[in-house]
Amino acid sequence: MTEARSRRVTIVPNGPVLVEGPVELVTDDGVTHTSDRFVVAVCACRRSKRYPFCDTSHRRRVRSDDSPESQDDSR
Known part of the structure; x- marks a missing residue:
């Protein structure tokens, strides 16, 4: 790669670096x-299975306490 033009790099908060x-x-x-x-x-998080490329592993599924899965009505 010998092309001399500048490249834009965007740092995404809690995400990848876009180049x-x-x-x-x-x-x-x-x-x-x-x-x-x-x-x-x-x-940027090193969780990717395709490292050094992002595979969105930085996104975690977080359950809130209000979610139906976290409520136990069997009492």
């Missing part, structure tokens, strides 16, 4: 990952 593509990512173990997509979501 205008195409991109070439080098992880800490020296492995190079490439993507030709026009926007690439880079994992």
